[in-house]
Amino acid sequence: MAERVFGVGIVGSSQQFGVAVMRKSTAILSNLKSKLPLMGLGRWGNSAHFHTNTPTQFNRNRIPHLDHNHNQILTSSSFVARRFESNIAQDHLNSTCGSHENLNQALDFPGGTVMFTPELSFISDSPEERIPCYRVLDDNGQPISGNNFGQVNEEVALKIYQDMVTLQTMDTLFYEAQRQGRISFYATTIGEEAINIASAAALTLNDIVFPQYREPGVLLWRGFTLQEFANQCFSNKFDNGKGRQMPIHYGSNKHNYFTVASTVATQVSHAVGAAYSLKMDGKDACAVTYFGDGGSSEGDVHAALNFAAVLEAPVIFICRNNGWAISTPTSDQFRSDGVVVKGQAYGVRSIRVDGNDALAIYSAVCTARQMAVNEKRPILIEALTYRAGHHSTSDDSTKYRPATEIEWWRLARDPVARFRKWIESNCWWNDKADLELRSSIRLQLLHAIQVAEKVEKPPIADIFTDVYDTPPSNLREQEQWIKDSIKQHPGEYPPNFSV
Numbered sequence: 001m002a003e004r005v006f007g008v009g010i011v012g013s014s015q016q017f018g019v020a021v022m023r024k025s026t027a028i029l030s031n032l033k034s035k036l037p038l039m040g041l042g043r044w045g046n047s048a049h050f051h052t053n054t055p056t057q058f059n060r061n062r063i064p065h066l067d068h069n070h071n072q073i074l075t076s077s078s079f080v081a082r083r084f085e086s087n088i089a090q091d092h093l094n095s096t097c098g099s100h101e102n103l104n105q106a107l108d109f110p111g112g113t114v115m116f117t118p119e120l121s122f123i124s125d126s127p128e129e130r131i132p133c134y135r136v137l138d139d140n141g142q143p144i145s146g147n148n149f150g151q152v153n154e155e156v157a158l159k160i161y162q163d164m165v166t167l168q169t170m171d172t173l174f175y176e177a178q179r180q181g182r183i184s185f186y187a188t189t190i191g192e193e194a195i196n197i198a199s200a201a202a203l204t205l206n207d208i209v210f211p212q213y214r215e216p217g218v219l220l221w222r223g224f225t226l227q228e229f230a231n232q233c234f235s236n237k238f239d240n241g242k243g244r245q246m247p248i249h250y251g252s253n254k255h256n257y258f259t260v261a262s263t264v265a266t267q268v269s270h271a272v273g274a275a276y277s278l279k280m281d282g283k284d285a286c287a288v289t290y291f292g293d294g295g296s297s298e299g300d301v302h303a304a305l306n307f308a309a310v311l312e313a314p315v316i317f318i319c320r321n322n323g324w325a326i327s328t329p330t331s332d333q334f335r336s337d338g339v340v341v342k343g344q345a346y347g348v349r350s351i352r353v354d355g356n357d358a359l360a361i362y363s364a365v366c367t368a369r370q371m372a373v374n375e376k377r378p379i380l381i382e383a384l385t386y387r388a389g390h391h392s393t394s395d396d397s398t399k400y401r402p403a404t405e406i407e408w409w410r411l412a413r414d415p416v417a418r419f420r421k422w423i424e425s426n427c428w429w430n431d432k433a434d435l436e437l438r439s440s441i442r443l444q445l446l447h448a449i450q451v452a453e454k455v456e457k458p459p460i461a462d463i464f465t466d467v468y469d470t471p472p473s474n475l476r477e478q479e480q481w482i483k484d485s486i487k488q489h490p491g492e493y494p495p496n497f498s499v
């Protein structure tokens with residue numbers, strides 16, 4: 001059927017074809033004629049827009065026929081003639097469909113030539129082989145043979161390691177603080193330290209980050225201090241978000257790090273918009289967005305990938321495929337070969353990387369950044385990893401996955417230990433330095449927590465600011481209501497709470 005329709009394109013190739021064309025055109029025309037009034041195209045002058053880019057020229061040259069309702073219609077011959085009124089189209093057809101044989105082999109279609117095939121064959125739902133996963137270091141921290149990676153000097157390598165250890169320490173101490181009831185909530189990044197820190201190391205500070213919630217390491221790399229992390233988790237008056245968000249919803253203008261929003265994946269389309277604006281402003285920077293495998297199941301990610309491809313926006317999509325979206329395993333989320341294959345479907349260059357290999361992540365993100373910024377194009381990175389902690393302090397993951405599985409990832413595939421082996425084999429690190437680092441970070445963080453805990457909470461009025469220029473009456477009422485409530489029930493609120 002499709003071939004016959006496209007056969008209309010071969011004008012004058014043979015008499016038989018010519019007759020078929022006329023029949024087809026007449027059929028199309030009578031069909032069109034009946035629809036013209038419905039389409040608001042009762043007058044031929046309007047319908048010119050339907051077919052040609054040069055309506056005025058068409059109207060000048062052609063005297064339309066009128067039907068019995070005085071609607072203007074085309075005859076089949078005028079229709080066929082019109083199709084080739086533009087020489088460009090005719091030349092194009094001549095060059096691409098010079099003969100019947102060619103027409104049967106290929107279709108010049110928006111996006112490129114499509115080959116015809118006599119085989120009635122569907123694209124397979126699953127490829128025979130899964131997309132391979134790029135890695136540099138083996139599980140023992142040694143470079144695998146034939147590896148191809150961006151060189152990391154000692155200074156950068158040590159900062160990567162030290163920041164990964166800091167992130168681990170933050171997770172341990174903030175998690176304990178939550179268990180002790182000192183903060184309301186926490187989510188660890190255990191097992192995903194390499195994705196956090198090594199990806200951040202590969203970016204410049206001008207690149208704008210749109211995080212999910214399991215990437216505090218990017219902010220740490222950029223210089224957000226332990227005190228600033230603690231202030232946010234304790235919702236005190238020095239928190240950038242003025243205590244209006246749950247713990248771990250960090251954000252910092254200074255560090256080009258958009259504030260975390262719990263609504264999964266909303267940040268992904270924001271990143272595309274920001275990337276497009278960077279491109280329009282001619283900036284030497286890209287946008288980088290992080291999301292989980294669960295995030296990739298949201299429509300936002302699909303719309304964002306498509307927009308990024310079409311707009312040729314310099315944005316890096318980093319998907320942390322950690323196997324779980326709270327208690328939902330990836331097998332209940334998608335049947336594709338993970339997330340990486342979705343990039344190609346949208347026309348986005350993509351790579352799959354071992355997310356527990358800091359050097360692989362660093363190399364992949366460095367290369368992705370160069371391509372995104374220099375070639376103005378989006379890149380998708382799927383980092384394979386494992387959420388080695390519970391989803392958050394509201395979750396007990398042993399209820400839905402075996403403890404042995406968690407243990408295996410924690411011990412055998414720990415990204416921090418693996419990277420440590422590599423820096424040790426370069427003689428850049430040793431046990432003594434490690435002990436000193438861990439105890440120093442622990443002390444600094446304990447101090448930051450103690451300070452943050454003592455700082456008073458932001459004033460209640462801050463809940464109601466920064467959205468409206470002039471707060472509407474319902475918000476003013478709510479503000480009064482909460483102030484009255486605090487006065488009536490002071491015991492229910494923290495003592496250092498300013499009304």
Ligand SMILES: Cc1ncc(C[n+]2csc(CCOP(=O)(O)OP(=O)(O)O)c2C)c(N)n1
Pocket residue numbers: 214262263264265291292293294295296320322324325326387391
């Ligand atoms: C739009 C939306 N739907 C559902 C939730 C509840 N929710 C919070 S986190 C999460 C799982 C996200 O999983 P993933 O993206 O894989 O990130 P991970 O926690 O594994 O790092 C869900 C479903 C939400 N916050 N927002």
Ligand SMILES: [Mg+2]
Pocket residue numbers: 292293294320321322323324325326387
């Ligand atoms: Mg996940």
